[in-house]
Amino acid sequence: MEDIRTIEILPKGTILISGGGPVGLVLALVLAHHGQRSILIEQNIEATRYPKMHLVIARTMEIFRQLGIADELRSKGVAEDEPFTVRFSSGFGSAGSLSTWDLPSVEAFRQNISLNNDGTMPGEPWARIPSNIMEPWLREKCDVNPLIDTRYGWAVEGLVEYEDTVEVHVHDRASNIRKTIRSPYVVGCDGAWSAVRKGLGVELEGGPLHRAVALTHFKSKDLERLHRQGRFWHTFFPTDPTTNNGSVGGAIIAQDGKETWTVHDYLGSDYNADDVTAEKTVARVLGGMGSAYPISIDEVTATSIFTPTVALAETWSGNHQRVFLAGDACHQTIPSGGYGMNMGLADAWDLGWKLAATVQGWGGTHLLKTYEQERRPVAALMQHWSKVHMMKLMGLSTAVKLDPVVIESMDERGIALREEIDQYIQQNDDHNQSFGVEMGHRYESSLAVLNEQVDVEKAAPQFDSRNYIPTTFPGSRVPHVALSDGSAISDGFGKGFTMVAFLQKEAVAVGDQFQVPIALASFEEAARQHSIPLKSLCLMNETHAFRIWDACLVLVRPDGFSAWRSDSLDKVHNASQVLLQATGHTSPL
Incomplete structure (x- = not known):
């Protein structure tokens, strides 16, 4: 019998998002931020109840700040004075930790940002917000937004991409009705088993790793025993080399610092699923080598077994640039470094403005192609460093001969072994301190407009995985800096493009106004001519910020990345060509 479906044609410009996890929800909010309507469908009626992911890195908090919701989100997370201490322990039954990474709390991180106003720091501290708290909150934000139509209980069953539209076959499980939705653009944020990716016929490159991980989510107020060696964010446990290949065998994560915890048990290849019971697993992992x-x-709120996967979709869009993938639908990685969810949220931040610009007419035909060009290399970079972080953890047993008896002894052998372990851990502490990975990557696409008179002499800095090196080289995230009034420079950015102009002697008073420098005036006129949203941010006598940005004019994209820069406020630039290339209308000059 022929499948007869009703057809829903979405209003012009309305974008269909499949998947209502954090990535899909944030994409809807980013589109609304740019004035663009969307419909978000999600097969699960209820939000997740499990704290699967909880680290929101500093760069992602910068994105939430630009959306105007960072403070509200932060209020949902752990207290600002809660430590981010990472411990290494031979077992909670032992006298103390083997080593620690004393990572800053939100409070301490914010103080570091204030004390080091040199462009190397993010504009926001990181945060710990478990996904079972963040996801319902994001749903609430989307549910009340007039530009977002949320539909829970809807699942994608297939799609067809045409040159000018996409037909998506959906199933409303509540009413058991199947229909087809026609939308000009569709984004699959529907996770590792993405129906949108399968509908495109896109394959994944890579696959699962060899070792499975048993997860146990639970609640406990037994802080006397859990905090026996001190408060912590993570505690990793090396294991008896005779029983588990001599590697780090498990970890416990403090999700909220109070009563919600997750234990990771790194299983061997010959594990028996019947032996993976919650209480037994928790007790064994916390016992470490003892x-x-x-x-x-x-x-016990949930238990599961999963095999970590490192994979990249071979392409992130359909043939006609009408369907796109974001988040786990196009990249998957291991938890080390906390990059997974944060990569997806950065995808949404990048794709959101590009979709809005295209639908609204000020984005050119090349713009959407740059989404994959820019974001896929970043995903590969973060996957690489996730594996590096994990291999350094697992490399402990290769670098140090672990012995469950010696490690507890108080004689010279025990003291020497513990010192050797501590030395290795301190020398390999970049697990959550690779700010160059998080903020120092550079987008290399046609949207980066090179100015030969500036960018040859002031070349892009060499990538440093550990440190973000401040630069306004085109394609780079522009540096955070606090201005003389204490405000962040990014707080002055517009929703569209922003031309940041540092005015010194060039500013000539005309009555109570300043004469607009000729270069800035030419960009403002070109933006009006091509209907490109452009805000001028004129900064008078901000010599400190100027020294860090190292350019008189910097064209900042809607996502906070540099598009173009100049050393002159007087020279008449070809403003139209710069703006048209930065918005995807033309190829490089």
Whole structure:
């Protein structure tokens, strides 16, 4: 019998988002931020109840700040004085930790940003917000936004991409009705098993790793035993080399610093799923290299076994640039470094403005092609460093001969072994301190407009995985800096493009106004001519910020990345060509 479906044709310019996890929800908010309507469909009626992911890195908090919701989101997370301490322990039954990474709390991180106003720091501290808190909150933000139509209980069953539209076959499970939705653009934010990706016929490059991980989410107020060695964010446990290949065998994560916890048990290849019970797993992992360390568990909220995967979709869009993938639908990685969800949220930040610009007419035909050109290399970079971080953890047993008896002894052998372990851990501490990976990558696409008179002499800095090196080289995230009034320079950016102009002697008073420098005036006129949203941010006598940005004029994209820069306020630039290339209308000059 022929499948007869009703057809829903979305209003002109309305974008269909498949997947209502954090990536899809943030994409809807980014589109609304740019004045663009969307419909978000999600097969699960309820938001996740499990704290699967919880680290929101500093760069992502910068994005939430630009959306105007960073402070509200932060209020949902752990207290600002909660430590981000990472411990290494031979077991909670032992006298103390083997080593620690004393990572800053939100409070301390914010103080570091204030004390180091040199462009190397992010504009926001990181945050810990478990996904079972963040996702319902994001749903609430989308549900009340007049530009977002949220539909829960809807699942994608297939799609067809045409040159000028996309037909998506959906199933409304609540009413058991199937229909087809026609939309000009569709974005698959529907996770690792993406129906949108499958509908495009796109394959994944890469695959699962060899070792499975058992997750146990639980609630416990047994802080006397859990904090026996001190408060922590993570505690990693090396294991007896005779029982688990001599590697780091597990970890416990403090999700909220109070009562919600997750234990990771890194299973061997020959594990028996029947032996993976919650209480037994928790006690064994917390015991580390020693005997089991039972605690009082109030509630086991979920258990699961998964195999970490490192994979990239071979392409991130359909043939006609009408369907796009974001988040786990196009890249998957291991948890080390906390890049996974944050990569997806950065995808949404990048794709959102480009979709809005295209639909609204000020984005050119090349603009959407740059989404994959810019974001896929970043995903590959973060996957690489996730594996580096994990291999450094797992490399402990290769660098140090672990011995469950010696490690607890108080003689010279025990002292020497513990010192050797501490030395290795301190020398390999970039797990959550690779700010160059998070903020120092550079987009290399046609949207980066090179100015030969500036960019040859002031070349892009060499990539440093550990440190973000401030630069306004085209394609780079522009540096955070606090201005003389204490405000962040990014707080003055517009929703579209922003031309940041540092005015010194060039500013000539005309009555109560300043004469607009000729270069800035030419860009303002070109923006009006081509209907490109452009805000001029004129900064008078901000010599400190000027020294860090190292350019008189910097054209900042809607996502906070540099598009073009100049050393002159007097020279008449070909403003139209710069703006048209930066918005995807033309190829490089």
